[in-house]
């Protein structure tokens with residue numbers, strides 16, 4: 001059995017935030033979720049999360065049937081943290097320890113570490129880095145065999161030169177780890193119980209420590225500061241953009257695309273610069289997304305064109321529709337096939353039928369617009385009376401003249417016609433023209449006002 005212990009009790013003081021570090025977001029998800037994913041992908045049968053700072057919030061964030069939380073009331077070091085959970089693990093399990101602040105470690109790497117531990121008894125993951133500052137260093141003997149991990153703060157000047165660092169990932173048999181953990185001391189620069197000290201104890205017991213050397217920088221990148229979080233975000237976004245391009249999506253600029261959630265794309269999809277996707281977004285074949293769009297929780301069907309500066313949240317857009325530029329679609333919106341939504345149009349909780357159009361400067365809220373209807377520029381649905389919301393129902397082939405005010409509850413039957421500038425409060429039937437505005441009067445011989453003389 002493989003059990004994973006994720007350490008997530010630290011405050012992350014260098015983040016200078018009230019939020020526990022592992023709840024800071026990477027691509028729209030808390031850091032600790034990535035570690036959970038990696039644990040599961042590596043084959044974890046059970047996951048233990050050690051919580052401490054912000055325990056309630058972290059516990060709520062990791063809740064799942066395969067997850068058990070253990071409180072580390074005081075943060076006395078990574079070794080002490082593992083001790084809080086190890087009692088709940090089966091003695092014969094292989095234990096894999098991960099850090100909640102190292103989110104992008106790959107499951108392939110983790111499987112290699114677990115396999116090495118299953119063979120030899122204990123294994124760790126190291127990495128060669130350009131700048132090892134702050135990390136624990138891997139110290140080896142003349143033959144190149146593992147000797148110990150020395151923390152940066154405890155290392156000698158010569159050891160500071162070592163560029164092979166401890167990533168923090170470690171695996172071993174639970175009962176053996178438990179034994180070594182009970183023997184570690186805190187007589188070091190930080191007066192902490194260091195988890196990597198178990199490696200030197202294993203070595204002293206004649207156990208060969210297997211060191212797996214990581215071949216991917218993402219395995220090691222941890223989050224201790226806002227700068228590191230931003231760096232990791234940019235790295236991760238480039239990985240996501242690369243994946244999209246590998247699957248055939250045309251991305252205008254990998255450095256100007258952000259995906260915070262899941263994005264599924266069909267064939268011949270193109271995405272222009274500065275686009276942000278959030279939540280679950282599906283783009284079917286031949287969808288084009290213009291520059292500067294924000295698209296959240298949306299299903300966009302084949303051939304839809306979304307023009308620049310459009311904001312979409314919680315909408316379904318059927319094939320062949322054209323949206324924007326500068327359109328805003330809010331939750332509950334369904335746009336029919338071939339429909340058109342133009343500039344400065346806000347739509348909320350509306351079904352816009354096949355081929356229907358709302359092309360300019362309009363608010364449609366809580367409405368149904370039938371197929372091939374046309375909503376003129378400046379039309380507003382008055383869906384709210386200050387207390388309740390009401391629906392506006394427009395049938396098929398309805399024409400709403402420009403600058404109309406539709407006071408809900410209201411229905412205009414199929415074929416109905418509303419004259420421009422009307423405030424419509426009564427239902428309109430299909431064979432009617434509704435006009436509701438002051439009649440035009442042209443005053444003959446009208447004299448323009450003249451300026452009165454200034455007497456002051």
Ligand code: UD1
Nearest residue numbers: 007008009010075076077078081100101135136166167194
């Ligand atoms: C640790 C390692 C170091 C390694 C580095 C890699 C130790 C002693 N040092 O250092 O060798 O190079 O990670 O990133 O293990 N935590 C707890 N309880 C505690 C202390 C820490 O849960 O009492 C958790 C933290 O929340 C964090 C993780 O353990 O998720 C690592 O702790 P951190 O203090 O960041 O260790 P580093 O100094 O980075």
Ligand code: CA
Nearest residue numbers: 101222223224
């Ligand atoms: Ca760290």
